[in-house]
Amino acid sequence: MTASIAPRPFTFSVVATAGRARAGVFTTPHGPVETPAFMPVGTLATIKALDPTEVETAGARMILANAYHLHLRPGDELIRDLGGLHRFMGWNGPIVTDSGGFQVFSLESLRTVDEDGVDFRSHIDGSKRRFTPESVMRIERNLGADVVMQFDHVVAGQSPVDVARDAAERSIRWLVRCRDAFDRLTADDPDPRQTLFPIVQGGIHAGLRQATARTIAELGGWTGYGIGGLSVGETKPDTYAMVEAVDDVLPRDRPRYLMGVGFPDDLLAGIQRGVDLFDCVAPTRMGRNGTAFTSTGRVNVRRAELRDDPRPLDAHCGCPTCTRFSRAYLRHLFAADEMLGPRLLSLHNVHFLTSLVRSARAAIVAGTPFPSPPPDSAPDGA
Amino acid sequence: MTASIAPRPFTFSVVATAGRARAGVFTTPHGPVETPAFMPVGTLATIKALDPTEVETAGARMILANAYHLHLRPGDELIRDLGGLHRFMGWNGPIVTDSGGFQVFSLESLRTVDEDGVDFRSHIDGSKRRFTPESVMRIERNLGADVVMQFDHVVAGQSPVDVARDAAERSIRWLVRCRDAFDRLTADDPDPRQTLFPIVQGGIHAGLRQATARTIAELGGWTGYGIGGLSVGETKPDTYAMVEAVDDVLPRDRPRYLMGVGFPDDLLAGIQRGVDLFDCVAPTRMGRNGTAFTSTGRVNVRRAELRDDPRPLDAHCGCPTCTRFSRAYLRHLFAADEMLGPRLLSLHNVHFLTSLVRSARAAIVAGTPFPSPPPDSAPDGA
Numbered sequence: 001m002t003a004s005i006a007p008r009p010f011t012f013s014v015v016a017t018a019g020r021a022r023a024g025v026f027t028t029p030h031g032p033v034e035t036p037a038f039m040p041v042g043t044l045a046t047i048k049a050l051d052p053t054e055v056e057t058a059g060a061r062m063i064l065a066n067a068y069h070l071h072l073r074p075g076d077e078l079i080r081d082l083g084g085l086h087r088f089m090g091w092n093g094p095i096v097t098d099s100g101g102f103q104v105f106s107l108e109s110l111r112t113v114d115e116d117g118v119d120f121r122s123h124i125d126g127s128k129r130r131f132t133p134e135s136v137m138r139i140e141r142n143l144g145a146d147v148v149m150q151f152d153h154v155v156a157g158q159s160p161v162d163v164a165r166d167a168a169e170r171s172i173r174w175l176v177r178c179r180d181a182f183d184r185l186t187a188d189d190p191d192p193r194q195t196l197f198p199i200v201q202g203g204i205h206a207g208l209r210q211a212t213a214r215t216i217a218e219l220g221g222w223t224g225y226g227i228g229g230l231s232v233g234e235t236k237p238d239t240y241a242m243v244e245a246v247d248d249v250l251p252r253d254r255p256r257y258l259m260g261v262g263f264p265d266d267l268l269a270g271i272q273r274g275v276d277l278f279d280c281v282a283p284t285r286m287g288r289n290g291t292a293f294t295s296t297g298r299v300n301v302r303r304a305e306l307r308d309d310p311r312p313l314d315a316h317c318g319c320p321t322c323t324r325f326s327r328a329y330l331r332h333l334f335a336a337d338e339m340l341g342p343r344l345l346s347l348h349n350v351h352f353l354t355s356l357v358r359s360a361r362a363a364i365v366a367g368t369p370f371p372s373p374p375p376d377s378a379p380d381g382a
Numbered sequence: 383m384t385a386s387i388a389p390r391p392f393t394f395s396v397v398a399t400a401g402r403a404r405a406g407v408f409t410t411p412h413g414p415v416e417t418p419a420f421m422p423v424g425t426l427a428t429i430k431a432l433d434p435t436e437v438e439t440a441g442a443r444m445i446l447a448n449a450y451h452l453h454l455r456p457g458d459e460l461i462r463d464l465g466g467l468h469r470f471m472g473w474n475g476p477i478v479t480d481s482g483g484f485q486v487f488s489l490e491s492l493r494t495v496d497e498d499g500v501d502f503r504s505h506i507d508g509s510k511r512r513f514t515p516e517s518v519m520r521i522e523r524n525l526g527a528d529v530v531m532q533f534d535h536v537v538a539g540q541s542p543v544d545v546a547r548d549a550a551e552r553s554i555r556w557l558v559r560c561r562d563a564f565d566r567l568t569a570d571d572p573d574p575r576q577t578l579f580p581i582v583q584g585g586i587h588a589g590l591r592q593a594t595a596r597t598i599a600e601l602g603g604w605t606g607y608g609i610g611g612l613s614v615g616e617t618k619p620d621t622y623a624m625v626e627a628v629d630d631v632l633p634r635d636r637p638r639y640l641m642g643v644g645f646p647d648d649l650l651a652g653i654q655r656g657v658d659l660f661d662c663v664a665p666t667r668m669g670r671n672g673t674a675f676t677s678t679g680r681v682n683v684r685r686a687e688l689r690d691d692p693r694p695l696d697a698h699c700g701c702p703t704c705t706r707f708s709r710a711y712l713r714h715l716f717a718a719d720e721m722l723g724p725r726l727l728s729l730h731n732v733h734f735l736t737s738l739v740r741s742a743r744a745a746i747v748a749g750t751p752f753p754s755p756p757p758d759s760a761p762d763g764a
Contacts, residue, residue, distance in 0.1 A: 045714065049721045052706075074689070074714040082692055082710055090706040307456070310464055324434075324472040328464055332427065332456040339431045339721060 010146075010195045010223040012255045012276075016365045020247055020274040023364040026062075026224070026255045028094040028146040029193040030086065033061045035255060035276040036361055038262060038353045039096065040283060043069050045079070045089040048284045049339075049346040052090045057320065058347055059354030061093050064279040067139050067148075068100030072122050072129075076142035084144030096147035096279070097140050101171075101199070101228070102260065104131055105154040113153065115170065133177035137196075141185045145194065149226055149259075150178040152199045157234030164203025167229075168212045171201045175216065197257065199226035204238040206245035213249040224255040227275070231260040239266070243273040264293060264356055265373035271360045272370065278357070283349030288342040290334045293352040297375040299327070301345065306331040319351035320344075392528075392577045392605040394637045394658075398747045402629055402656040405746040408444075408606070408637045410476035410528040411575040412468065415443045417637060417658040418743055420644060420735045421478065422666060425451050427461070427471040430666045431721075431728040434472045439702065440729055441736030443475050444528075446661040449521050450482030454504050454511075458524035466526030478529035478661070479522050481560075483553075483581070483610070484642070486513055487536040495535065497552065515559035519578075523567045527576065531608055531641075532560040534581045539616030546585025549611075550594045553583045557598065579639065581608035586620040588627040595631040606637040609657070613642040621648070625655040646675060646738055647755035653742045654752065660739070665731030670724040672716045675734040679757040681709070683727065688713040701733035702726075 009029045016023040024035040040047045040055060043066045047055050055063065065085060070076055079088050085095055104111055104118050111120035117132030133151045140148035151174050153167040175198045186192035198216045202209035216225070227246065230239045243258060250256055255276040261267070262280020270278060283293070290302045294314035299306075301313070309327035317323075321330075321344040333341030359371045391411045398405040406417040422429045422437060425448045429437050437445065447467060452458055461470050467477055486493055486500050493502035499514030515533045522530035533556050535549040557580045568574035580598045584591035598607070609628065612621045625640060632638055637658040643649070644662020652660060665675070672684045676696035681688075683695070691709035699705075703712075703726040715723030741753045 044718045044720055045711070046720045046722045051702075051722065051725065053702075073718055074710070078690055078710070081690065082708060088708070088711055090711075308460055308463065320433075320435075326464060326470070328456070328460070329427070329470055329472075336426045336455055338426055338428050339724065340428045340433065342721065343433065343725075 009191070009193060012224065012253065014253070016367075018364040018367060018370070019272065021271050021360070021364050021370070022252075022274060022276060023361045024255065024276060026276065028062070030092060030094040030146055031061070033094060034358075034361060036267075036271045036357050037062055037277055038267060038357045039064045039277060039279040040350050041066075041279055041281045042089065042091075043281070044073065045070060045085060047346075047350070049288060049342045050284070050350070054320075054347055055091070055350065056093070058350040059358065060350060062096065062146075062277070063091060063093065064096050064098060065089075065143070065145065066100065066103060067097045067136060067143060068103035070097075070143060071100070071139045072124055076139040080142035080144065086144065094147070095145040096197075096257070097143050097145040097149065098259070099136050099140065099149040099151040099199075100131055101149075101152040101154050102232075115173075133174040134181040137178050137181035137185060141182070141194065147224065148182070148194055148196050150175045150196060150198050152201060152228055154201070154229050154232065155203060157204060157230070157232040157238070159203045161203065161205045161208060164201070164205055165208055168201040168203070168208055171199060172212065172215055175199075176219070179219075195223040197224045197226045198222055199228035199259070200246055200250075201229045202242070203229060204234045204242060206241060209242050209245045210249050213246040217249060217251055222254060224257060224277075225250050226257045226259050228259045230258065231266070231280075236266065236269075240269050240273060243270060243275060247274050262353060264353065265376070267353065267357055268360060268371065268373050271357070271364075283353050284346045287346030287349045290341070290345065292345050293349050293374065295374050301327060301330045301341070302334050303331070313348055314352070317348065317352065317355070319348050321348040321351075391573070391575060394606065394635065396635070398749075400746040400749060400752070401654065403653050403742070403746050403752070404634075404656060404658065405743045406637065406658060408658065410444070412474060412476040412528055413443070415476060416740075416743060418649075418653045418739050419444055419659055420649060420739045421446045421659060421661040422732050423448075423661055423663045424471065424473075425663070426455065427452060427467060429728075429732070431670060431724045432666070432732070436702075436729055437473070437732065438475070440732040441740065442732060444478065444659070445473060445475065446478050446480060447471075447525070447527065448482065448485060449479045449518060449525060450485035452479075452525060453482070453521045454506055458521040462524035462526065468526065476529070477527040478579075478639070479525050479527040479531065480641070481518050481522065481531045481533040482513055483531075483534040484536050484614075497555075515556040516563040519560050519563035519567060523564070523576065529579055529606065530564070530576055531579050532557045532581050534583060534610055536583070536611050536614065537585060539586060539612070539614040539620070541585045543585065543587045543590060546583070546587055547590055550583040550585070550590055553581060554594065554597055557581075558601070561601075577605040579606045579608045580604055581610035581641070582628055582632075583611045584624070585611060586616045586624060588623060591624050591627045592631050595628040599631060599633055604636060606639060606659075607632050608639045608641050610641045612640065613648070613662075618648065618651075622651050622655060625652060625657060629656050644735060646735065647758070649735065649739055650742060650753065650755050653739070665735050666728045669728030669731045672723070672727065674727050675731050675756065677756050683709060683712045683723070684716050685713070695730055696734070699730065699734065699737070701730050703730040703733075
């Protein structure tokens with residue numbers, strides 16, 4: 001079931017399946033990634049609060065960074081001149097850059113879309129900017145991530161079908177322009193060490209998703225597929241239904257990346273529907289705010305009840321936080337506004353999600369029952 | 383030159399001397415510390431921004447925590463009930479707790495001193511509190527540090543001799559009460575794993591310092607001596623002169639701890655005047671603010687000139703910051719207010735000071751020239 005036996009920079013092999021779920025290996029110029037895999041988010045070339053060595057210790061092999069944010073600060077040309085994103089941020093594993101489509105469309109009143117691209121104002125200083133498929137490819141080429149995502153048109157999760165169709169069709173036209181621009185940028189490079197992923201849009205409309213996926217797949221030659229525009233306000237059943245809708249359409253010998261998804265239940269639901277890659281800011285954002293994922297549900301370490309709790313966050317967790325520190329200590333760190341608190345919780349949360357995904361992979365390989373998602377809240381309400 | 387050959391919990395051996403400078407080993411229940419040694423400060427049971435494993439990687443073997451702060455938050459009894467400070471904060475090396483004398487006297491308008499103790503208001507919630515030698519010994523016993531400092535009366539660095547004498551003499555009376563209280567608290571414990579250090583006060587008055595040191599030494603039986611009330615507003619020549627003043631008075635077979643001192647030039651000056659232990663918040667406080675010690679002087683990583691600087695902070699440094707990241711990346715982290723910035727600079731600064739002290743120790747042992755302190759500012763003004 002190997003996708004390619006030729007020694008190419010990017011290959012994908014499915015090593016086992018269980019229903020629609022797949023265990024695979026996605027090989028990149030910066031090493032192999034066992035899939036399914038959860039990718040923590042390093043928006044500004046740092047997984048917030050964590051050191052690259054901790055990110056690796058926490059079990060992450062591939063991470064995401066944001067072209068929009070890095071273009072604005074410190075600048076993609078600066079990062080290129082300093083040797084690229086891997087070297088800049090001290091991460092030697094594979095990286096994917098999000099194109100900025102999601103960020104630009106999140107700006108709402110600050111942007112206007114036309115067929116050629118998007119005018120927007122920087123969220124930092126209000127300066128006027130313009131993204132086009134061509135300019136975004138240049139930015140992502142400068143950053144040098146292994147996987148670069150196409151520039152796409154993202155709409156709100158509950159958008160009606162005509163709005164979703166307009167955006168999905170524009171995203172396909174922009175995909176062709178991205179591919180042409182990417183080909184031009186890499187034409188003189190015998191070893192570009194980058195690949196371009198398309199993004200399937202289509203809102204919460206199954207037929208539109210399928211038509212979009214089919215058109216993109218027929219363009220051919222992609223090393224992987226993004227599924228975008230989900231986890232942006234629609235219901236979870238809608239999210240899952242959209243993943244199911246494209247399952248039979250997308251080629252099975254390429255990895256599928258469900259963008260922006262990463263709560264424990266969503267990861268397991270996605271894996272069971274054939275998804276291979278995920279990213280989400282949840283583990284680090286929640287960790288900074290004092291909330292931990294655990295096998296018995298979420299724990300808010302700021303709660304007064306934890307004041308004298310000698311137990312680890314999660315008795316079943318082998319992460320450097322749980323093996324060394326009590327809930328009482330973590331609560332103290334947050335109460336005293338000490339930086340180590342967000343650090344230790346972010347580390348735990350990333351470890352928790354990578355471990356959950358790894359246990360799902362092990363179940364696929366061994367043919368054993370799939371892990372259950374933890375409850376959304378702890379039984380004690382902590 | 384071994385101070386004691388009996389297997390006691392606390393021993394101090396001088397292994398080499400160079401002038402007044404000594405290289406030694408201070409053995410504690412939590413392991414040996416090669417001296418001279420710089421101790422980073424973990425005010426609230428965490429070296430700010432750093433993980434205990436990083437503190438160890440940075441070369442620190444013994445750290446300081448603050449009884450005043452930990453009494454207020456999270457509470458010394460809570461820490462005792464959770465197994466003591468070492469276990470609470472995940473640090474298995476030796477710890478010294480400062481008594482709170484310095485903190486309480488820093489409160490100025492919030493405190494009143496009488497012969498029995500000090501009334502003060504918590505800087506957190508304004509609640510009324512009282513410290514006496516007896517209550518502070520109970521607090522430090524609860525915390526369980528290897529070395530507990532006496533409760534002392536600290537005055538401003540430029541205080542006139544009558545003010546300094548009054549405080550120094552009160553500190554001696556309080557020392558006797560601390561010793562008696564400490565003895566009572568540990569009377570039933572065959573292995574108390576703690577020792578009490580006196581603190582020599584006396585302002586910037588050499589005769590007063592000498593008289594105080596003599597009286598304390600004659601009380602006898604101390605495992606080490608604190609030199610306090612310095613680095614609190616007096617000039618550097620005054621600081622150094624006070625260390626010199628007590629050099630002939632304090633027993634040479636016991637470690638000497640110069641409290642609150644830790645800039646590079648002060649460390650080297652102290653070592654050359656016979657000091658064995660130092661602590662200072664400077665490396666972590668300056669690190670959080672974006673300033674790094676380097677072999678060519680201080681570098682402020684927020685400066686615009688560093689925007690595209692591919693060099694490490696310090697080309698001669700082997701710390702995990704300098705071996706992995708550029709000045710440009712560090713500047714980016716601070717510009718973007720990313721937590722990794724303060725982390726990496728704090729780590730570097732602690733590593734820088736422990737390395738400086740270690741190189742001084744090596745020079746003492748080898749009989750080679752003493753290292754020179756780095757300039758106070760970088761030649762390029764960065």
